[in-house]
Amino acid sequence: MQVTVPTEKRSLDKMKIEDMNVYYGAFQAIKHGSLDVPENKVMALIGPSGCGKSTFLRALNRMHDLTPGARVTGKITLDGQDIYADDVDPVTVRHRIGMVFQRPNPFPKSIFENVVYGPKIHGENNQKKLMEICERSLRSAALWDEVKDRLNRSALDLSGGQQQRLCIARVLAVEPEVILMDEPASALDPIATSKIEDLIGELKREYTVIIVTHSMQQAARISDFTTFFLLGELIEVGTTSEIFTRPKDKRTEDYITGRYG
Amino acid sequence: MTNVRAAGKAHRTERLALIVLRGASGFFIVSIALLIGYLAVEGTKLFTVDHKSIFEFLFSPTFAPDQGHIGALAFILGSLFVTAFAIAVGGPFGVAVGVFFAELAPKRVASAMKPAIEVLVGIPSVVYGWLGLTLLVPLIRNTTGSTGFGLLAAGIVLSLMILPTVVSLSEDAMRVVPDSLREGSLALGATRWETIWRVLLPAASSGIGVAVILGIARAIGETLAIQLVLGNAPVIPAGLLSPASALTSEIVMDMGGAAQGSLLQHSLFSMAFLLLLIAMGLIVLVKLVARKAA
């Protein structure tokens, strides 16, 4: 007999962060951060600029490995597996945990080549398969209808909003489990922003999303959970409605009510 | 009052500076125009005054101006072969080293190597030629039984000489590729190597193209270094190990004995003009490649 747990009841934590510290040389940018990230939810990271949101996010897919002088300590697990363990390849971690950056960064290649870049390096060579992946990813990123007739045109010809959705499609094409987004709409106009926000609402059905945003309205609109950062510390985490209506910490309340600007 | 006067004075100084700068750049442009014009006139006398055919100059292998033969094919091919050799060896190697410095070498190694590369640029070409003559030619002679002089020796010396140009320009080309592309690729689970090969190199391709073209320009114009090791036989090179001549080395060899207005002198001028045309062609090519990038 097969037993399946109903999805709503699965209170699985996709990622767990315990006592994370991040240093840039002698400067400590994240201090003893701990956080559980529930699966198939959107987790927003908010806080004044410079408080360490990007630093925290980049520790989750080992991007700091590339920054000279940066050091991460503590335990970060994905499905219970320590992603900083000695026998774990950071390349595999980044395959499973995708990232969308603040500024759209399409490769100077065609739209098609951008989307299938990941699948190709992970060994998919079948042209028909790649085409399927391309269409599926672009559809999921709500970009297919706008570009389906010009897949071979340069990605650099797209508008900023389209480029950002292309970057999301590019991440979806490698079928990650977690998607990290660092202020993905901060460089976009309001219409492009609302498209991205709608898209994020769709994504959580299949992915766990962690998103940094400087806009509290955006956090309120799109996230299920919110974590408030201040000066490198994780001050408070809760459901988004809790954080925005009855925060427990005075500092969170001050920020929400606009006292930090 | 004083302010106005000071402003007037500053204004006058500025005007003076402008006149000086205009004069200097005007002088510069006129000199270049005169130089090109002179080479163009002298370089075409072979055809306009002596009524030789351009076709013979470009495609005949027989060079004996005292007997009326002005074919420069042997020198043209010699120049092309040594340059091709240099770029075939020094090009990929130089690009690889440049990419290594930009992407893979630890910062300390890269910053220690940069001045070393710049020293290589500063070494006079006669020193390269001298080292080729005293080290390379005997080595080739002993291992192959040939004279040691020829395309192989010249090609190796040239490969070394173009290396700094190719290395530092391709390193620069890699460094201007924005970090966002590196991060974008790595964040998709690409390895460093895949990132270099599939994203960074294509993104830097026009800069690397420029590096290689300027390497070619350096090689084709090089004179002393190859003259010392090429063997200077005015014949079409039969192989890598046989002595040959190049346009540049031939001009150096014969210019002392070329009487004013002689067929020999006119032939040498034509070769010099041809070299100038090649150089200008390469510069146009650089512009085209660089424009493609923008």
Ligand SMILES: Nc1ncnc2c1ncn2[C@@H]1O[C@H](COP(=O)(O)OP(=O)(O)O)[C@@H](O)[C@H]1O
């Ligand atoms: N590469 C780096 N080297 C040194 N300090 C850094 C680096 N990146 C960020 N920082 C510092 O770490 C702190 C947190 O930065 P960041 O994570 O970018 O904040 P946020 O994303 O919340 O605006 C800031 O004080 C910033 O100056």
Ligand SMILES: [Mg+2]
């Ligand atoms: Mg940030």
